[in-house]
Amino acid sequence: MPRGRFSTGWPLALALLLTILGGAARAEADPLRVVATFSILGDLAAQVGGDRVAVTTLVKPDADAHGYAPAPSDAKTLAAADLVVVNGLGLEGWIDRLIRASGTKAPVVVASKGIKPIEEADDHGHGHAHDHHTDPHAWQSIANAKVYVANIRDGLVKRDPAHAAEYETRAKAYLADLDALEAEVRATIAKIPPARRRIITTHDAFGYFTAAYGLTFIAPQGVSTDSEASPRDVARIVRQIRAEKIPAVFLETIADPRLMEQIARESGAAVGGKVYSDALSGPTGPAPTYVMMMRNNLAAFAKALGSN
Ligand SMILES: [Zn+2]
Known part of the structure:
Protein backbone atom coordinates (compact mmCIF):
# COMPACT_ATOMS: atom_id res chain seq x y z
CA MET A 1 0.00 0.00 0.00
CA PRO A 2 1.39 3.39 -0.96
CA ARG A 3 0.67 4.85 2.46
CA GLY A 4 3.89 6.89 2.49
CA ARG A 5 2.71 9.08 -0.38
CA PHE A 6 0.12 10.79 1.81
CA SER A 7 1.68 13.38 4.05
CA THR A 8 0.10 14.77 7.20
CA GLY A 9 -0.62 17.88 5.10
CA TRP A 10 -3.61 16.01 3.67
CA PRO A 11 -5.69 15.24 6.75
CA LEU A 12 -8.92 14.76 4.87
CA ALA A 13 -7.36 12.51 2.25
CA LEU A 14 -5.64 10.54 5.00
CA ALA A 15 -8.84 10.11 6.98
CA LEU A 16 -10.59 8.96 3.82
CA LEU A 17 -7.78 6.55 3.00
CA LEU A 18 -7.80 5.08 6.50
CA THR A 19 -11.53 4.53 6.20
CA ILE A 20 -11.02 2.68 2.93
CA LEU A 21 -8.11 0.70 4.36
CA GLY A 22 -10.14 -0.11 7.44
CA GLY A 23 -12.90 -1.56 5.28
CA ALA A 24 -10.36 -3.48 3.21
CA ALA A 25 -8.67 -4.78 6.36
CA ARG A 26 -11.93 -6.25 7.59
CA ALA A 27 -12.38 -8.04 4.26
CA GLU A 28 -8.71 -9.08 4.41
CA ALA A 29 -9.22 -10.76 7.75
CA ASP A 30 -12.03 -12.89 6.34
CA PRO A 31 -10.32 -16.07 5.15
CA LEU A 32 -11.58 -18.08 2.19
CA ARG A 33 -13.72 -20.98 3.40
CA VAL A 34 -12.19 -24.09 1.84
CA VAL A 35 -13.90 -27.44 2.35
CA ALA A 36 -11.83 -30.56 1.62
CA THR A 37 -13.38 -34.02 1.57
CA PHE A 38 -10.72 -35.64 3.77
CA SER A 39 -7.78 -34.80 6.00
CA ILE A 40 -4.91 -35.27 3.53
CA LEU A 41 -6.48 -32.83 1.05
CA GLY A 42 -7.27 -30.51 3.93
CA ASP A 43 -3.60 -30.31 4.85
CA LEU A 44 -2.50 -29.67 1.24
CA ALA A 45 -5.07 -26.86 0.98
CA ALA A 46 -3.87 -25.39 4.30
CA GLN A 47 -0.23 -25.53 3.16
CA VAL A 48 -1.01 -23.58 -0.02
CA GLY A 49 -3.62 -21.26 1.49
CA GLY A 50 -1.87 -20.37 4.75
CA ASP A 51 -3.63 -17.62 6.67
CA ARG A 52 -5.76 -16.77 3.64
CA VAL A 53 -7.91 -19.90 4.08
CA ALA A 54 -9.98 -21.56 6.79
CA VAL A 55 -10.02 -25.26 5.94
CA THR A 56 -12.72 -27.69 7.04
CA THR A 57 -12.54 -31.39 6.25
CA LEU A 58 -15.64 -33.53 5.99
CA VAL A 59 -14.02 -36.92 6.77
CA LYS A 60 -12.05 -36.35 9.95
CA PRO A 61 -8.51 -37.54 10.82
CA ASP A 62 -8.20 -41.32 11.37
CA ALA A 63 -11.52 -41.86 9.53
CA ASP A 64 -12.21 -43.70 6.28
CA ALA A 65 -13.21 -41.67 3.21
CA HIS A 66 -14.32 -44.65 1.09
CA GLY A 67 -17.56 -45.60 2.78
CA TYR A 68 -18.21 -42.30 4.53
CA ALA A 69 -21.81 -41.54 5.44
CA PRO A 70 -22.26 -37.75 5.24
CA ALA A 71 -23.97 -35.99 8.16
CA PRO A 72 -26.59 -33.25 7.63
CA SER A 73 -24.00 -30.77 8.95
CA ASP A 74 -21.75 -31.63 5.98
CA ALA A 75 -24.33 -30.19 3.55
CA LYS A 76 -24.38 -26.99 5.63
CA THR A 77 -20.58 -26.84 5.60
CA LEU A 78 -20.58 -27.20 1.80
CA ALA A 79 -23.32 -24.62 1.38
CA ALA A 80 -21.12 -22.04 3.16
CA ALA A 81 -17.95 -22.98 1.24
CA ASP A 82 -16.05 -20.61 -1.05
CA LEU A 83 -14.08 -23.48 -2.60
CA VAL A 84 -14.45 -27.28 -2.44
CA VAL A 85 -11.51 -29.68 -2.88
CA VAL A 86 -12.15 -33.34 -3.73
CA ASN A 87 -9.78 -36.20 -4.59
CA GLY A 88 -11.74 -37.71 -7.47
CA LEU A 89 -10.80 -41.11 -9.00
CA GLY A 90 -13.88 -42.59 -7.31
CA LEU A 91 -12.61 -42.18 -3.72
CA GLU A 92 -15.59 -40.13 -2.57
CA GLY A 93 -18.54 -42.05 -4.03
CA TRP A 94 -20.82 -39.96 -1.80
CA ILE A 95 -19.64 -36.46 -2.77
CA ASP A 96 -21.58 -35.66 -5.97
CA ARG A 97 -24.93 -36.26 -4.29
CA LEU A 98 -23.86 -34.31 -1.22
CA ILE A 99 -22.73 -31.33 -3.34
CA ARG A 100 -26.05 -31.36 -5.22
CA ALA A 101 -28.04 -31.64 -1.99
CA SER A 102 -26.09 -28.80 -0.37
CA GLY A 103 -26.90 -26.35 -3.18
CA THR A 104 -23.36 -24.97 -2.93
CA LYS A 105 -22.24 -22.61 -5.67
CA ALA A 106 -18.57 -22.99 -4.75
CA PRO A 107 -16.21 -24.13 -7.50
CA VAL A 108 -14.94 -27.69 -7.07
CA VAL A 109 -11.23 -28.50 -7.48
CA VAL A 110 -10.55 -32.13 -8.42
CA ALA A 111 -7.10 -32.46 -6.86
CA SER A 112 -6.09 -35.55 -8.85
CA LYS A 113 -6.84 -33.95 -12.23
CA GLY A 114 -4.01 -34.68 -14.63
CA ILE A 115 -2.41 -37.61 -12.79
CA LYS A 116 -2.04 -40.94 -14.55
CA PRO A 117 -4.48 -43.27 -12.79
CA ILE A 118 -3.67 -46.88 -11.95
CA GLU A 119 -6.39 -49.26 -13.10
CA GLU A 120 -6.67 -52.54 -11.27
CA ALA A 121 -8.32 -55.71 -12.48
CA ASP A 122 -10.87 -56.99 -9.97
CA ASP A 123 -9.51 -60.37 -8.95
CA HIS A 124 -12.04 -60.68 -6.15
CA GLY A 125 -14.88 -61.23 -8.61
CA HIS A 126 -15.11 -63.87 -11.27
CA GLY A 127 -12.29 -62.64 -13.44
CA HIS A 128 -14.37 -60.70 -15.94
CA ALA A 129 -11.95 -58.64 -17.95
CA HIS A 130 -14.19 -55.55 -17.74
CA ASP A 131 -14.20 -55.49 -13.91
CA HIS A 132 -11.75 -52.66 -13.34
CA HIS A 133 -11.34 -50.32 -10.40
CA THR A 134 -9.47 -47.06 -10.58
CA ASP A 135 -7.11 -46.88 -7.63
CA PRO A 136 -7.95 -43.57 -5.92
CA HIS A 137 -4.92 -43.40 -3.56
CA ALA A 138 -2.86 -41.22 -5.92
CA TRP A 139 -1.46 -39.08 -3.06
CA GLN A 140 0.78 -41.97 -2.00
CA SER A 141 3.12 -40.91 -4.81
CA ILE A 142 4.74 -37.59 -3.92
CA ALA A 143 4.94 -36.68 -7.62
CA ASN A 144 1.14 -36.96 -7.68
CA ALA A 145 0.84 -34.93 -4.47
CA LYS A 146 2.67 -32.17 -6.33
CA VAL A 147 -0.03 -32.29 -9.02
CA TYR A 148 -2.63 -32.03 -6.24
CA VAL A 149 -0.85 -28.96 -4.87
CA ALA A 150 -0.73 -27.33 -8.31
CA ASN A 151 -4.45 -27.96 -8.84
CA ILE A 152 -5.31 -26.57 -5.40
CA ARG A 153 -3.10 -23.52 -6.02
CA ASP A 154 -4.79 -22.88 -9.38
CA GLY A 155 -8.22 -23.26 -7.77
CA LEU A 156 -7.34 -20.77 -5.01
CA VAL A 157 -5.88 -18.28 -7.50
CA LYS A 158 -8.97 -18.47 -9.69
CA ARG A 159 -11.36 -18.11 -6.76
CA ASP A 160 -9.36 -15.39 -4.99
CA PRO A 161 -7.19 -13.65 -7.62
CA ALA A 162 -6.48 -10.71 -5.27
CA HIS A 163 -4.13 -13.00 -3.31
CA ALA A 164 -2.68 -14.94 -6.24
CA ALA A 165 0.89 -13.98 -5.37
CA GLU A 166 0.54 -15.37 -1.82
CA TYR A 167 -0.84 -18.68 -3.07
CA GLU A 168 1.88 -18.95 -5.70
CA THR A 169 4.67 -18.19 -3.21
CA ARG A 170 3.38 -20.68 -0.65
CA ALA A 171 2.81 -23.38 -3.26
CA LYS A 172 6.32 -22.93 -4.62
CA ALA A 173 7.87 -23.31 -1.15
CA TYR A 174 5.72 -26.34 -0.36
CA LEU A 175 6.51 -28.01 -3.71
CA ALA A 176 10.20 -27.65 -2.82
CA ASP A 177 9.48 -29.37 0.54
CA LEU A 178 7.81 -32.20 -1.38
CA ASP A 179 10.86 -32.58 -3.64
CA ALA A 180 13.03 -32.93 -0.53
CA LEU A 181 10.58 -35.46 0.93
ZN1 LIG B 1 -8.21 -46.48 0.72
Missing part, protein backbone atom coordinates in the same frame (compact mmCIF):
# COMPACT_ATOMS: atom_id res chain seq x y z
CA GLU A 182 10.66 -37.52 -2.24
CA ALA A 183 14.46 -37.60 -2.23
CA GLU A 184 14.29 -38.81 1.39
CA VAL A 185 11.85 -41.60 0.47
CA ARG A 186 14.04 -42.80 -2.41
CA ALA A 187 17.21 -42.72 -0.30
CA THR A 188 15.59 -44.65 2.56
CA ILE A 189 14.12 -47.34 0.32
CA ALA A 190 17.43 -47.74 -1.50
CA LYS A 191 18.90 -48.86 1.85
CA ILE A 192 16.33 -51.68 2.31
CA PRO A 193 17.65 -54.98 0.91
CA PRO A 194 15.70 -55.63 -2.35
CA ALA A 195 14.54 -59.08 -1.21
CA ARG A 196 12.89 -57.52 1.85
CA ARG A 197 10.99 -54.75 0.02
CA ARG A 198 7.64 -56.48 0.52
CA ILE A 199 4.85 -55.57 2.87
CA ILE A 200 1.30 -56.66 3.63
CA THR A 201 -1.30 -53.98 4.34
CA THR A 202 -5.01 -54.07 5.03
CA HIS A 203 -6.25 -52.69 1.70
CA ASP A 204 -4.58 -51.79 -1.58
CA ALA A 205 -3.75 -48.19 -0.66
CA PHE A 206 -0.12 -48.15 -1.76
CA GLY A 207 -0.29 -48.94 -5.50
CA TYR A 208 1.06 -45.51 -6.42
CA PHE A 209 3.79 -45.77 -3.78
CA THR A 210 4.79 -49.15 -5.25
CA ALA A 211 4.84 -47.78 -8.79
CA ALA A 212 6.91 -44.75 -7.75
CA TYR A 213 9.31 -46.13 -5.14
CA GLY A 214 9.49 -49.90 -5.57
CA LEU A 215 8.18 -51.40 -2.33
CA THR A 216 5.72 -54.18 -3.06
CA PHE A 217 2.49 -54.19 -1.10
CA ILE A 218 0.09 -57.10 -0.92
CA ALA A 219 -3.37 -56.61 0.53
CA PRO A 220 -6.18 -58.97 1.43
CA GLN A 221 -8.79 -56.34 0.53
CA GLY A 222 -9.22 -54.62 -2.80
CA VAL A 223 -8.71 -50.93 -3.41
CA SER A 224 -11.77 -49.92 -1.40
CA THR A 225 -12.41 -50.68 2.23
CA ASP A 226 -16.03 -51.36 1.24
CA SER A 227 -15.10 -54.87 0.15
CA GLU A 228 -14.61 -57.48 2.86
CA ALA A 229 -11.69 -59.89 2.60
CA SER A 230 -13.04 -63.43 2.26
CA PRO A 231 -11.58 -66.36 4.24
CA ARG A 232 -10.21 -67.54 0.89
CA ASP A 233 -8.37 -64.22 0.43
CA VAL A 234 -6.93 -64.49 3.94
CA ALA A 235 -5.77 -68.08 3.39
CA ARG A 236 -4.15 -67.05 0.09
CA ILE A 237 -2.28 -64.17 1.77
CA VAL A 238 -1.08 -66.41 4.63
CA ARG A 239 0.26 -68.95 2.11
CA GLN A 240 1.95 -66.15 0.16
CA ILE A 241 3.62 -64.66 3.27
CA ARG A 242 5.01 -68.07 4.22
CA ALA A 243 6.11 -68.99 0.69
CA GLU A 244 7.75 -65.64 -0.02
CA LYS A 245 9.00 -65.03 3.52
CA ILE A 246 7.39 -61.57 3.63
CA PRO A 247 8.88 -59.87 6.69
CA ALA A 248 6.07 -57.71 8.03
CA VAL A 249 2.38 -56.88 8.00
CA PHE A 250 1.21 -53.34 8.61
CA LEU A 251 -1.99 -52.11 10.19
CA GLU A 252 -3.66 -49.15 8.58
CA THR A 253 -5.09 -46.69 11.00
CA ILE A 254 -8.44 -46.51 9.24
CA ALA A 255 -8.96 -50.28 9.19
CA ASP A 256 -10.10 -52.91 11.64
CA PRO A 257 -6.83 -54.32 13.05
CA ARG A 258 -8.22 -57.81 13.71
CA LEU A 259 -7.75 -59.00 10.12
CA MET A 260 -4.06 -58.12 10.06
CA GLU A 261 -3.50 -59.53 13.54
CA GLN A 262 -5.04 -62.81 12.37
CA ILE A 263 -2.83 -62.85 9.26
CA ALA A 264 0.27 -62.11 11.35
CA ARG A 265 -0.63 -64.88 13.80
CA GLU A 266 -1.26 -67.48 11.10
CA SER A 267 1.71 -66.58 8.92
CA GLY A 268 4.36 -65.81 11.51
CA ALA A 269 5.09 -62.36 9.98
CA ALA A 270 5.83 -59.50 12.35
CA VAL A 271 3.27 -56.76 12.89
CA GLY A 272 5.25 -53.76 11.63
CA GLY A 273 3.24 -51.05 13.33
CA LYS A 274 0.67 -48.60 12.11
CA VAL A 275 0.74 -46.78 8.81
CA TYR A 276 -1.40 -43.95 7.55
CA SER A 277 -2.88 -44.65 4.13
CA ASP A 278 -6.08 -42.64 3.65
CA ALA A 279 -6.19 -40.26 6.60
CA LEU A 280 -3.93 -38.12 8.74
CA SER A 281 -3.75 -38.48 12.50
CA GLY A 282 -5.19 -35.81 14.76
CA PRO A 283 -2.97 -32.84 15.64
CA THR A 284 -1.30 -34.64 18.57
CA GLY A 285 -0.67 -37.88 16.64
CA PRO A 286 2.42 -38.82 14.61
CA ALA A 287 0.96 -37.84 11.21
CA PRO A 288 -0.90 -34.51 11.45
CA THR A 289 0.35 -33.35 8.01
CA TYR A 290 0.95 -35.02 4.65
CA VAL A 291 4.73 -34.64 5.00
CA MET A 292 4.69 -36.11 8.52
CA MET A 293 2.41 -38.94 7.35
CA MET A 294 4.84 -39.91 4.59
CA ARG A 295 7.80 -39.69 7.01
CA ASN A 296 5.97 -41.76 9.64
CA ASN A 297 5.14 -44.49 7.10
CA LEU A 298 8.64 -44.49 5.66
CA ALA A 299 10.19 -44.86 9.12
CA ALA A 300 7.81 -47.73 9.94
CA PHE A 301 8.64 -49.54 6.68
CA ALA A 302 12.37 -49.02 7.07
CA LYS A 303 12.32 -50.22 10.68
CA ALA A 304 10.43 -53.43 9.86
CA LEU A 305 12.26 -54.23 6.64
CA GLY A 306 15.72 -52.78 7.11
CA SER A 307 17.47 -55.58 8.96
CA ASN A 308 17.39 -59.31 8.38
Whole structure:
Protein backbone atom coordinates (compact mmCIF):
# COMPACT_ATOMS: atom_id res chain seq x y z
CA MET A 1 0.00 0.00 0.00
CA PRO A 2 1.39 3.39 -0.96
CA ARG A 3 0.67 4.85 2.46
CA GLY A 4 3.89 6.89 2.49
CA ARG A 5 2.71 9.08 -0.38
CA PHE A 6 0.12 10.79 1.81
CA SER A 7 1.68 13.38 4.05
CA THR A 8 0.10 14.77 7.20
CA GLY A 9 -0.62 17.88 5.10
CA TRP A 10 -3.61 16.01 3.67
CA PRO A 11 -5.69 15.24 6.75
CA LEU A 12 -8.92 14.76 4.87
CA ALA A 13 -7.36 12.51 2.25
CA LEU A 14 -5.64 10.54 5.00
CA ALA A 15 -8.84 10.11 6.98
CA LEU A 16 -10.59 8.96 3.82
CA LEU A 17 -7.78 6.55 3.00
CA LEU A 18 -7.80 5.08 6.50
CA THR A 19 -11.53 4.53 6.20
CA ILE A 20 -11.02 2.68 2.93
CA LEU A 21 -8.11 0.70 4.36
CA GLY A 22 -10.14 -0.11 7.44
CA GLY A 23 -12.90 -1.56 5.28
CA ALA A 24 -10.36 -3.48 3.21
CA ALA A 25 -8.67 -4.78 6.36
CA ARG A 26 -11.93 -6.25 7.59
CA ALA A 27 -12.38 -8.04 4.26
CA GLU A 28 -8.71 -9.08 4.41
CA ALA A 29 -9.22 -10.76 7.75
CA ASP A 30 -12.03 -12.89 6.34
CA PRO A 31 -10.32 -16.07 5.15
CA LEU A 32 -11.58 -18.08 2.19
CA ARG A 33 -13.72 -20.98 3.40
CA VAL A 34 -12.19 -24.09 1.84
CA VAL A 35 -13.90 -27.44 2.35
CA ALA A 36 -11.83 -30.56 1.62
CA THR A 37 -13.38 -34.02 1.57
CA PHE A 38 -10.72 -35.64 3.77
CA SER A 39 -7.78 -34.80 6.00
CA ILE A 40 -4.91 -35.27 3.53
CA LEU A 41 -6.48 -32.83 1.05
CA GLY A 42 -7.27 -30.51 3.93
CA ASP A 43 -3.60 -30.31 4.85
CA LEU A 44 -2.50 -29.67 1.24
CA ALA A 45 -5.07 -26.86 0.98
CA ALA A 46 -3.87 -25.39 4.30
CA GLN A 47 -0.23 -25.53 3.16
CA VAL A 48 -1.01 -23.58 -0.02
CA GLY A 49 -3.62 -21.26 1.49
CA GLY A 50 -1.87 -20.37 4.75
CA ASP A 51 -3.63 -17.62 6.67
CA ARG A 52 -5.76 -16.77 3.64
CA VAL A 53 -7.91 -19.90 4.08
CA ALA A 54 -9.98 -21.56 6.79
CA VAL A 55 -10.02 -25.26 5.94
CA THR A 56 -12.72 -27.69 7.04
CA THR A 57 -12.54 -31.39 6.25
CA LEU A 58 -15.64 -33.53 5.99
CA VAL A 59 -14.02 -36.92 6.77
CA LYS A 60 -12.05 -36.35 9.95
CA PRO A 61 -8.51 -37.54 10.82
CA ASP A 62 -8.20 -41.32 11.37
CA ALA A 63 -11.52 -41.86 9.53
CA ASP A 64 -12.21 -43.70 6.28
CA ALA A 65 -13.21 -41.67 3.21
CA HIS A 66 -14.32 -44.65 1.09
CA GLY A 67 -17.56 -45.60 2.78
CA TYR A 68 -18.21 -42.30 4.53
CA ALA A 69 -21.81 -41.54 5.44
CA PRO A 70 -22.26 -37.75 5.24
CA ALA A 71 -23.97 -35.99 8.16
CA PRO A 72 -26.59 -33.25 7.63
CA SER A 73 -24.00 -30.77 8.95
CA ASP A 74 -21.75 -31.63 5.98
CA ALA A 75 -24.33 -30.19 3.55
CA LYS A 76 -24.38 -26.99 5.63
CA THR A 77 -20.58 -26.84 5.60
CA LEU A 78 -20.58 -27.20 1.80
CA ALA A 79 -23.32 -24.62 1.38
CA ALA A 80 -21.12 -22.04 3.16
CA ALA A 81 -17.95 -22.98 1.24
CA ASP A 82 -16.05 -20.61 -1.05
CA LEU A 83 -14.08 -23.48 -2.60
CA VAL A 84 -14.45 -27.28 -2.44
CA VAL A 85 -11.51 -29.68 -2.88
CA VAL A 86 -12.15 -33.34 -3.73
CA ASN A 87 -9.78 -36.20 -4.59
CA GLY A 88 -11.74 -37.71 -7.47
CA LEU A 89 -10.80 -41.11 -9.00
CA GLY A 90 -13.88 -42.59 -7.31
CA LEU A 91 -12.61 -42.18 -3.72
CA GLU A 92 -15.59 -40.13 -2.57
CA GLY A 93 -18.54 -42.05 -4.03
CA TRP A 94 -20.82 -39.96 -1.80
CA ILE A 95 -19.64 -36.46 -2.77
CA ASP A 96 -21.58 -35.66 -5.97
CA ARG A 97 -24.93 -36.26 -4.29
CA LEU A 98 -23.86 -34.31 -1.22
CA ILE A 99 -22.73 -31.33 -3.34
CA ARG A 100 -26.05 -31.36 -5.22
CA ALA A 101 -28.04 -31.64 -1.99
CA SER A 102 -26.09 -28.80 -0.37
CA GLY A 103 -26.90 -26.35 -3.18
CA THR A 104 -23.36 -24.97 -2.93
CA LYS A 105 -22.24 -22.61 -5.67
CA ALA A 106 -18.57 -22.99 -4.75
CA PRO A 107 -16.21 -24.13 -7.50
CA VAL A 108 -14.94 -27.69 -7.07
CA VAL A 109 -11.23 -28.50 -7.48
CA VAL A 110 -10.55 -32.13 -8.42
CA ALA A 111 -7.10 -32.46 -6.86
CA SER A 112 -6.09 -35.55 -8.85
CA LYS A 113 -6.84 -33.95 -12.23
CA GLY A 114 -4.01 -34.68 -14.63
CA ILE A 115 -2.41 -37.61 -12.79
CA LYS A 116 -2.04 -40.94 -14.55
CA PRO A 117 -4.48 -43.27 -12.79
CA ILE A 118 -3.67 -46.88 -11.95
CA GLU A 119 -6.39 -49.26 -13.10
CA GLU A 120 -6.67 -52.54 -11.27
CA ALA A 121 -8.32 -55.71 -12.48
CA ASP A 122 -10.87 -56.99 -9.97
CA ASP A 123 -9.51 -60.37 -8.95
CA HIS A 124 -12.04 -60.68 -6.15
CA GLY A 125 -14.88 -61.23 -8.61
CA HIS A 126 -15.11 -63.87 -11.27
CA GLY A 127 -12.29 -62.64 -13.44
CA HIS A 128 -14.37 -60.70 -15.94
CA ALA A 129 -11.95 -58.64 -17.95
CA HIS A 130 -14.19 -55.55 -17.74
CA ASP A 131 -14.20 -55.49 -13.91
CA HIS A 132 -11.75 -52.66 -13.34
CA HIS A 133 -11.34 -50.32 -10.40
CA THR A 134 -9.47 -47.06 -10.58
CA ASP A 135 -7.11 -46.88 -7.63
CA PRO A 136 -7.95 -43.57 -5.92
CA HIS A 137 -4.92 -43.40 -3.56
CA ALA A 138 -2.86 -41.22 -5.92
CA TRP A 139 -1.46 -39.08 -3.06
CA GLN A 140 0.78 -41.97 -2.00
CA SER A 141 3.12 -40.91 -4.81
CA ILE A 142 4.74 -37.59 -3.92
CA ALA A 143 4.94 -36.68 -7.62
CA ASN A 144 1.14 -36.96 -7.68
CA ALA A 145 0.84 -34.93 -4.47
CA LYS A 146 2.67 -32.17 -6.33
CA VAL A 147 -0.03 -32.29 -9.02
CA TYR A 148 -2.63 -32.03 -6.24
CA VAL A 149 -0.85 -28.96 -4.87
CA ALA A 150 -0.73 -27.33 -8.31
CA ASN A 151 -4.45 -27.96 -8.84
CA ILE A 152 -5.31 -26.57 -5.40
CA ARG A 153 -3.10 -23.52 -6.02
CA ASP A 154 -4.79 -22.88 -9.38
CA GLY A 155 -8.22 -23.26 -7.77
CA LEU A 156 -7.34 -20.77 -5.01
CA VAL A 157 -5.88 -18.28 -7.50
CA LYS A 158 -8.97 -18.47 -9.69
CA ARG A 159 -11.36 -18.11 -6.76
CA ASP A 160 -9.36 -15.39 -4.99
CA PRO A 161 -7.19 -13.65 -7.62
CA ALA A 162 -6.48 -10.71 -5.27
CA HIS A 163 -4.13 -13.00 -3.31
CA ALA A 164 -2.68 -14.94 -6.24
CA ALA A 165 0.89 -13.98 -5.37
CA GLU A 166 0.54 -15.37 -1.82
CA TYR A 167 -0.84 -18.68 -3.07
CA GLU A 168 1.88 -18.95 -5.70
CA THR A 169 4.67 -18.19 -3.21
CA ARG A 170 3.38 -20.68 -0.65
CA ALA A 171 2.81 -23.38 -3.26
CA LYS A 172 6.32 -22.93 -4.62
CA ALA A 173 7.87 -23.31 -1.15
CA TYR A 174 5.72 -26.34 -0.36
CA LEU A 175 6.51 -28.01 -3.71
CA ALA A 176 10.20 -27.65 -2.82
CA ASP A 177 9.48 -29.37 0.54
CA LEU A 178 7.81 -32.20 -1.38
CA ASP A 179 10.86 -32.58 -3.64
CA ALA A 180 13.03 -32.93 -0.53
CA LEU A 181 10.58 -35.46 0.93
CA GLU A 182 10.66 -37.52 -2.24
CA ALA A 183 14.46 -37.60 -2.23
CA GLU A 184 14.29 -38.81 1.39
CA VAL A 185 11.85 -41.60 0.47
CA ARG A 186 14.04 -42.80 -2.41
CA ALA A 187 17.21 -42.72 -0.30
CA THR A 188 15.59 -44.65 2.56
CA ILE A 189 14.12 -47.34 0.32
CA ALA A 190 17.43 -47.74 -1.50
CA LYS A 191 18.90 -48.86 1.85
CA ILE A 192 16.33 -51.68 2.31
CA PRO A 193 17.65 -54.98 0.91
CA PRO A 194 15.70 -55.63 -2.35
CA ALA A 195 14.54 -59.08 -1.21
CA ARG A 196 12.89 -57.52 1.85
CA ARG A 197 10.99 -54.75 0.02
CA ARG A 198 7.64 -56.48 0.52
CA ILE A 199 4.85 -55.57 2.87
CA ILE A 200 1.30 -56.66 3.63
CA THR A 201 -1.30 -53.98 4.34
CA THR A 202 -5.01 -54.07 5.03
CA HIS A 203 -6.25 -52.69 1.70
CA ASP A 204 -4.58 -51.79 -1.58
CA ALA A 205 -3.75 -48.19 -0.66
CA PHE A 206 -0.12 -48.15 -1.76
CA GLY A 207 -0.29 -48.94 -5.50
CA TYR A 208 1.06 -45.51 -6.42
CA PHE A 209 3.79 -45.77 -3.78
CA THR A 210 4.79 -49.15 -5.25
CA ALA A 211 4.84 -47.78 -8.79
CA ALA A 212 6.91 -44.75 -7.75
CA TYR A 213 9.31 -46.13 -5.14
CA GLY A 214 9.49 -49.90 -5.57
CA LEU A 215 8.18 -51.40 -2.33
CA THR A 216 5.72 -54.18 -3.06
CA PHE A 217 2.49 -54.19 -1.10
CA ILE A 218 0.09 -57.10 -0.92
CA ALA A 219 -3.37 -56.61 0.53
CA PRO A 220 -6.18 -58.97 1.43
CA GLN A 221 -8.79 -56.34 0.53
CA GLY A 222 -9.22 -54.62 -2.80
CA VAL A 223 -8.71 -50.93 -3.41
CA SER A 224 -11.77 -49.92 -1.40
CA THR A 225 -12.41 -50.68 2.23
CA ASP A 226 -16.03 -51.36 1.24
CA SER A 227 -15.10 -54.87 0.15
CA GLU A 228 -14.61 -57.48 2.86
CA ALA A 229 -11.69 -59.89 2.60
CA SER A 230 -13.04 -63.43 2.26
CA PRO A 231 -11.58 -66.36 4.24
CA ARG A 232 -10.21 -67.54 0.89
CA ASP A 233 -8.37 -64.22 0.43
CA VAL A 234 -6.93 -64.49 3.94
CA ALA A 235 -5.77 -68.08 3.39
CA ARG A 236 -4.15 -67.05 0.09
CA ILE A 237 -2.28 -64.17 1.77
CA VAL A 238 -1.08 -66.41 4.63
CA ARG A 239 0.26 -68.95 2.11
CA GLN A 240 1.95 -66.15 0.16
CA ILE A 241 3.62 -64.66 3.27
CA ARG A 242 5.01 -68.07 4.22
CA ALA A 243 6.11 -68.99 0.69
CA GLU A 244 7.75 -65.64 -0.02
CA LYS A 245 9.00 -65.03 3.52
CA ILE A 246 7.39 -61.57 3.63
CA PRO A 247 8.88 -59.87 6.69
CA ALA A 248 6.07 -57.71 8.03
CA VAL A 249 2.38 -56.88 8.00
CA PHE A 250 1.21 -53.34 8.61
CA LEU A 251 -1.99 -52.11 10.19
CA GLU A 252 -3.66 -49.15 8.58
CA THR A 253 -5.09 -46.69 11.00
CA ILE A 254 -8.44 -46.51 9.24
CA ALA A 255 -8.96 -50.28 9.19
CA ASP A 256 -10.10 -52.91 11.64
CA PRO A 257 -6.83 -54.32 13.05
CA ARG A 258 -8.22 -57.81 13.71
CA LEU A 259 -7.75 -59.00 10.12
CA MET A 260 -4.06 -58.12 10.06
CA GLU A 261 -3.50 -59.53 13.54
CA GLN A 262 -5.04 -62.81 12.37
CA ILE A 263 -2.83 -62.85 9.26
CA ALA A 264 0.27 -62.11 11.35
CA ARG A 265 -0.63 -64.88 13.80
CA GLU A 266 -1.26 -67.48 11.10
CA SER A 267 1.71 -66.58 8.92
CA GLY A 268 4.36 -65.81 11.51
CA ALA A 269 5.09 -62.36 9.98
CA ALA A 270 5.83 -59.50 12.35
CA VAL A 271 3.27 -56.76 12.89
CA GLY A 272 5.25 -53.76 11.63
CA GLY A 273 3.24 -51.05 13.33
CA LYS A 274 0.67 -48.60 12.11
CA VAL A 275 0.74 -46.78 8.81
CA TYR A 276 -1.40 -43.95 7.55
CA SER A 277 -2.88 -44.65 4.13
CA ASP A 278 -6.08 -42.64 3.65
CA ALA A 279 -6.19 -40.26 6.60
CA LEU A 280 -3.93 -38.12 8.74
CA SER A 281 -3.75 -38.48 12.50
CA GLY A 282 -5.19 -35.81 14.76
CA PRO A 283 -2.97 -32.84 15.64
CA THR A 284 -1.30 -34.64 18.57
CA GLY A 285 -0.67 -37.88 16.64
CA PRO A 286 2.42 -38.82 14.61
CA ALA A 287 0.96 -37.84 11.21
CA PRO A 288 -0.90 -34.51 11.45
CA THR A 289 0.35 -33.35 8.01
CA TYR A 290 0.95 -35.02 4.65
CA VAL A 291 4.73 -34.64 5.00
CA MET A 292 4.69 -36.11 8.52
CA MET A 293 2.41 -38.94 7.35
CA MET A 294 4.84 -39.91 4.59
CA ARG A 295 7.80 -39.69 7.01
CA ASN A 296 5.97 -41.76 9.64
CA ASN A 297 5.14 -44.49 7.10
CA LEU A 298 8.64 -44.49 5.66
CA ALA A 299 10.19 -44.86 9.12
CA ALA A 300 7.81 -47.73 9.94
CA PHE A 301 8.64 -49.54 6.68
CA ALA A 302 12.37 -49.02 7.07
CA LYS A 303 12.32 -50.22 10.68
CA ALA A 304 10.43 -53.43 9.86
CA LEU A 305 12.26 -54.23 6.64
CA GLY A 306 15.72 -52.78 7.11
CA SER A 307 17.47 -55.58 8.96
CA ASN A 308 17.39 -59.31 8.38
ZN1 LIG B 1 -8.21 -46.48 0.72
